[in-house]
Amino acid sequence: MLKNIPPILSPELLKVLCEMGHGDEIILADGNFPAESIGKDAIVIRADGHGTVELLEAILQFLPLDQYVEKPVALMKVVDGDPCKPTIWDSYKQKLNESGNDPAKIEMVERFAFYERAHHAYAIIATGESAIYANVLLKKGVVQ
Amino acid sequence: MLKNIPPILSPELLKVLCEMGHGDEIILADGNFPAESIGKDAIVIRADGHGTVELLEAILQFLPLDQYVEKPVALMKVVDGDPCKPTIWDSYKQKLNESGNDPAKIEMVERFAFYERAHHAYAIIATGESAIYANVLLKKGVVQ
Amino acid sequence: MLKNIPPILSPELLKVLCEMGHGDEIILADGNFPAESIGKDAIVIRADGHGTVELLEAILQFLPLDQYVEKPVALMKVVDGDPCKPTIWDSYKQKLNESGNDPAKIEMVERFAFYERAHHAYAIIATGESAIYANVLLKKGVVQ
Amino acid sequence: MLKNIPPILSPELLKVLCEMGHGDEIILADGNFPAESIGKDAIVIRADGHGTVELLEAILQFLPLDQYVEKPVALMKVVDGDPCKPTIWDSYKQKLNESGNDPAKIEMVERFAFYERAHHAYAIIATGESAIYANVLLKKGVVQ
Amino acid sequence: MLKNIPPILSPELLKVLCEMGHGDEIILADGNFPAESIGKDAIVIRADGHGTVELLEAILQFLPLDQYVEKPVALMKVVDGDPCKPTIWDSYKQKLNESGNDPAKIEMVERFAFYERAHHAYAIIATGESAIYANVLLKKGVVQ
Amino acid sequence: MLKNIPPILSPELLKVLCEMGHGDEIILADGNFPAESIGKDAIVIRADGHGTVELLEAILQFLPLDQYVEKPVALMKVVDGDPCKPTIWDSYKQKLNESGNDPAKIEMVERFAFYERAHHAYAIIATGESAIYANVLLKKGVVQ
Amino acid sequence: MLKNIPPILSPELLKVLCEMGHGDEIILADGNFPAESIGKDAIVIRADGHGTVELLEAILQFLPLDQYVEKPVALMKVVDGDPCKPTIWDSYKQKLNESGNDPAKIEMVERFAFYERAHHAYAIIATGESAIYANVLLKKGVVQ
Amino acid sequence: MLKNIPPILSPELLKVLCEMGHGDEIILADGNFPAESIGKDAIVIRADGHGTVELLEAILQFLPLDQYVEKPVALMKVVDGDPCKPTIWDSYKQKLNESGNDPAKIEMVERFAFYERAHHAYAIIATGESAIYANVLLKKGVVQ
Amino acid sequence: MLKNIPPILSPELLKVLCEMGHGDEIILADGNFPAESIGKDAIVIRADGHGTVELLEAILQFLPLDQYVEKPVALMKVVDGDPCKPTIWDSYKQKLNESGNDPAKIEMVERFAFYERAHHAYAIIATGESAIYANVLLKKGVVQ
Amino acid sequence: MLKNIPPILSPELLKVLCEMGHGDEIILADGNFPAESIGKDAIVIRADGHGTVELLEAILQFLPLDQYVEKPVALMKVVDGDPCKPTIWDSYKQKLNESGNDPAKIEMVERFAFYERAHHAYAIIATGESAIYANVLLKKGVVQ
Numbered sequence A, B, C, D, E, F, G, H, I, J: 001m002l003k004n005i006p007p008i009l010s011p012e013l014l015k016v017l018c019e020m021g022h023g024d025e026i027i028l029a030d031g032n033f034p035a036e037s038i039g040k041d042a043i044v045i046r047a048d049g050h051g052t053v054e055l056l057e058a059i060l061q062f063l064p065l066d067q068y069v070e071k072p073v074a075l076m077k078v079v080d081g082d083p084c085k086p087t088i089w090d091s092y093k094q095k096l097n098e099s100g101n102d103p104a105k106i107e108m109v110e111r112f113a114f115y116e117r118a119h120h121a122y123a124i125i126a127t128g129e130s131a132i133y134a135n136v137l138l139k140k141g142v143v144q
Helices: A011-019 A052-060 A088-098 A109-119 B011-019 B050-058 B088-098 B109-120 C011-019 C052-060 C088-097 C112-119 D013-021 D053-062 D090-097 D111-118 E011-019 E051-059 E086-099 E113-119 F013-018 F050-060 F087-097 F111-118 G010-018 G051-061 G087-099 G111-118 H011-019 H052-060 H090-096 H110-118 I013-021 I053-060 I087-098 I111-118 J012-021 J052-058 J088-098 J111-118
Strands: A024-028 A043-047 A072-076 A106-109 A123-127 A136-139 B027-029 B043-047 B074-075 B106-109 B122-127 B138-139 C025-028 C043-049 C072-075 C107-111 C124-125 C136-139 D025-029 D044-045 D072-078 D107-111 D123-127 D137-138 E025-029 E042-048 E071-074 E108-109 E122-127 E137-138 F025-027 F043-047 F072-075 F106-109 F123-127 F134-140 G025-029 G043-047 G071-078 G106-109 G123-127 G137-139 H025-028 H043-048 H073-076 H104-110 H123-125 H134-140 I025-029 I042-049 I075-076 I106-109 I123-127 I136-138 J025-029 J044-048 J073-074 J108-109 J123-127 J134-139
Touching: A011 A043, A011 F013, A024 G051, A043 H104, A052 A088, A052 A123, A052 E108, A052 H073, A072 A109, A072 D072, A088 A106, A106 A109, A109 A136, A109 D107, A136 H110, B011 C011, B011 D053, B027 B043, B027 B050, B027 B109, B027 E108, B043 H073, B050 B088, B050 B122, B074 B088, B074 C088, B088 B106, B106 B109, B138 E122, C025 C052, C025 C112, C043 H090, C052 C088, C052 C136, C052 F025, C052 F050, C072 C112, C072 E051, C088 G106, C112 C136, C112 E025, C112 E071, C136 H134, D013 D044, D013 E011, D025 D053, D025 D111, D025 E086, D044 G051, D053 D123, D053 D137, D072 D090, D072 D111, D090 D107, D090 E071, D090 I075, D107 D111, D107 D123, D107 E042, D107 F043, E025 E051, E025 E113, E051 E122, E051 E137, E071 E113, E108 E113, E113 E137, E137 F043, F013 F043, F025 F111, F050 F087, F050 F123, F050 F134, F072 F111, F106 G025, F111 F134, F134 H123, G010 G043, G010 J012, G051 G087, G051 G123, G071 G087, G071 G111, G111 G137, G111 H011, G137 H073, H011 H043, H011 I013, H025 H052, H025 H110, H052 H090, H052 H110, H052 H123, H052 H134, H073 J052, H090 H104, I013 I042, I013 I123, I025 I053, I025 I111, I025 J088, I053 I123, I053 I136, I075 I087, I087 I106, I106 I111, I111 I136, J012 J044, J012 J134, J025 J052, J052 J134, J073 J088, J073 J111, J088 J108, J111 J134
Parallel strands: A024 A123, A043 A123, A072 A106, B027 B122, B043 B122, B074 B106, C025 C124, C043 C124, C072 C107, D025 D123, D044 D123, D072 D107, E025 E122, E042 E122, E071 E108, F025 F123, F043 F123, F072 F106, G025 G123, G043 G123, G071 G106, H025 H123, H043 H123, H073 H104, I025 I123, I042 I123, I075 I106, J025 J123, J044 J123, J073 J108
Antiparallel strands: A024 A136, A072 A136, B027 B138, B074 B138, C025 C136, C072 C136, D025 D137, D072 D137, E025 E137, E071 E137, F025 F134, F072 F134, G025 G137, G071 G137, H025 H134, H073 H134, I025 I136, I075 I136, J025 J134, J073 J134
16 A cells, blocks of 8 residues: 555556556456456456446546547447446546546447457456446546 | 355455365455565465455355364454554454354464464455554364 | 365366356366367366266356356257267256256357357366266356 | 376376376375465365375376385374274275285374475375365385 | 386376367377477477387377277378388387277378478477388377 | 656556555665665666656655654665765755655664665665665555 | 666666667657557566656667668657647757767658557667657667 | 587577477578567577677588478578678588588578568577678478 | 487487586486486476486487596495395496496495485486486586 | 677676676686586576687676775686696786776685685676686676
């Protein structure tokens, strides 16, 4: 643990956030996301038992979102016909807002397109989040 | 994640608990414990951001405590002159009780003796527990 | 070994089952299956000398089957002209039934299509099962 | 699997038995033996879920016992005061007899001396044997 | 070394033969075969100084040949125009015969097709065989 | 790079500072310190070309000094007879002061005792500092 | 550190510069460049906290630029519409000039073409340079 | 060093020459050849500071050239328009002659075709040869 | 394989013989010698199925024996009371003689002293020699 | 290769010289020195086929000798009774002199004390030097 850094950020996660560059992507994966198989060529960081909202809040203190794309955040779109309305998205928007990021800058990505994009992520955080449609992708911006 | 297993138990932690044998010891270290240096020859499992009580509860569902020693649990004794009264110990006793273990079977170990013993542990879990004197050592028993 | 977990589940197998996510596949391969070569890019877990039925029963206590596909279990179809009637399939159906899974949700896959699919499995368990046509594939579901 | 070799002998176990030389020792450890910690400097072979008797029988087909010491087999002596009478020892004697080895050539080793000796073993097989006092040590002889 | 197993079978070779499954192929390469480069993605086992006939005899005691293909053994065809008549092939046929395999079940493979197939072998044994056209490929069958 | 973290803290250094616990020590070694040989059993982090003062300032933003010892900072005492008066020590005291640490809490350690202690450090940062007697040791405290 | 070699050149960087051959390329990446992801198949050398100009100057003392191509240096072209005028380029030209290289021999490469080329670089130096459009690529020449 | 083997042949080079088979290629690269990048998938052997002629002489004592191709030696053709006349080629021819190989059996390969072929070499020796057009490729033959 | 080098010398053995220096020792261990356990800190080279005499002959072509000690060869003395008269020693003496070494320069070492010395050998060759008391130790000399 | 650096200094040697610190020692070992066994815990750099004089000259361009000890260079003393007068020492003195080092600052170390000291060296360069008593040890000084 360190002063001024939330304890939920593990040493390895800090390292990974720091070594990411402009345009690199990281995914906060929920507890059912196949993080190890989709992240075979990525860095997989275990955060078992943790929720995504708390992690998102901690990460946004240090990670700038990409200022050069229209939507540096991505969520997995609800599959057609699925009546589910993910309430966790509201928490995400609140955390974006609190950290000075525009909560409207969220891209909705079709499920399989999301998987495809995840294959190219720099890192995947395997959380224990139990909410569904809770996966969230962040594209790193420029540190100014 | 798996059915019937709390999500706070990471894949690696499950593996380690399972491969431990009779007499092997594991430490739930608080967030300030020097887990990586003392655990240089042990297996160190990161559980950053988690409290020790929640982990203890989950572990006791699967890990039998040593039935062949008098006190299979150990805590770090408060240093002489330190007025601190660790309230987290009450939570530990409650979790021991709830899991069918006798909460009286706790050995109080002097600080440096605790460190010395930790050097020989099979594994150390590096939690983010902020309470002090929160380190707790478990000695595995026989699975019957 | 652990309380409440069958001893046939090795530490590594527990870890692998736990780190699999929704949609990941695992194969219980019989003793003649080329597990090491087909599983070159997968995790191969040795379970030499064990039968597949006993393993299947133990795994289904913890591994949910995919609730989002029609048939989360797959078997290798008997090759045309082969009069063999694999009786071990009945044991599989019984174990599915006992664990609350619908034994009818089994897909029959042509031999070479099965091999192809096995190449993409997350893990292959190399058992010592001597029955033929005994390979069985499980697709992991969502933990609820 | 191979012709003429029992399937319970895994590829790695075969390799280890073969590379052992005159005087090297291997332990068939029961399911509660701390195989991974005591075997830290040894080769640990997982045989989760298997009994020691079946393994002993298979191993004795290929492994000669040391013809140059009086007692090439060792068991852990029952601790003083413990009324337990390990019946599994009878099975061991039967397997020794069936394989042409003299069942009388068994050394009884005090518990902690057994642990100490295990630290120097070439390999430890971590079985799932549930019988107590079931650990058995074999000293390899000369192949003639 | 082990009882009942020829000493020419090294520990690693035993392991590899045992972990091969139905359909996997192994090549006994002569001393001039580019075993390391063609076997870049395979397991290469050194058997420097040994002849292929002695190895073949030892291997056939444990390795069943594929009962499901017409020709589970392959040799490299003599290149057009080359008057060479490899007499070592007679020894191979004799060893096949002695081990209960039909010596007629040998496929003759054109040189470059042989190389191509060797690239996909599970293992290549680099012998010191000095005879030419001495490479021999074995396809593993089912252990019954 | 990250927001709110000085770019001189490399990803690996951040990770190491974070995984250190109460009582672990880190050394900011000058450019002539034998960091790789003395740090053989430690983690050596390269910071070639950097001065120690700038690094010290950045580290003290995150690393608490040990509140439980009298002197959590150590410097190498000037060797007897050496007229050198290291002016860089004044910069160190200023940085300690600016970060809320008492600049008086510095222990002066005899040269060879310093080397001996360095052998047990958790990490050594190999800087390019050209000032002499510039090595500085920090003992981590408790994060509150 | 060594005599006659600037301390900003780390041991590993010296090694990499030395093992590069005619035509190999190295990139001095600014602090926001995704060095770790684009350099996945390259050697990534951390130089956190350093500027590119100082590094360029040190490198040019030892690295000859390719005498066989017209433009052995490459910069990332300003994106269309971006009014930015990178002043750091003047420093680069000055350093080229001072080291006896023709500052006119600079190729301007479109942003995504630059990324593509970076994927094939032999090494990428991850600096902490904060200027934008500061990435610079060097193609090694022949040592005469 | 060994009796009857020139000391310029390093232990690793001896090993590599010995494990090469019929048809495998090795390159004696001059000091400017990009040995590490082109040899990424090959074995790269450092021979810094050595000339190619001395190495060639030593290698030809043990390495037979391919008797089954017309030209088992290859050199890089002088680029069109380049007036250079590599005198080192005469030394190569002399060494071929002295070792009983026909110096006429040299193939001249266009520069980029040479690079392409080098990508598939079994090994590349990185010498310090300063002569230009000095790279030489050898194709191993059959040991008789 | 190479010209002028016996094929029984494997690539790795050649490398090891070459990298040994003055005073380093190598053991040709018979098939029952515990080569892997005693050679835990040494380099173990497998030569399964080979005899020691043939290997000794090949090795002595390249390995000078220590000219600075009285007895650069060592054999294991027959244990007191053992009537065995190892005839293989005559073959060793003959090979020493044929290679220009004085067959009288053999030290007889007591069994456990031999084991102790073997622990410090640079390399151990695990042969398949079936003769008893066949282990032979060679101390490398100076190449002149 | 690099400009202004002799090609005999390999990339790895440059790296090692650069990462050495004040007081670290490096040995230029002659061709018969047991570099690999004595250097088991050191870094061993192969320089097969090279002489020590040429290497010494190149190294002294970059490596300062220890200004804080009386004799930063060490040679192996001629063994009592040995009439040998190593002429290579004159070349060493000349190279020391040419590089501005006092050739008188050479310590003569008894043979076994030299070996003992070599065990603690940071690195050993295994040259092919054929002169006897040619081993030379250098103690690195401070870069000013």
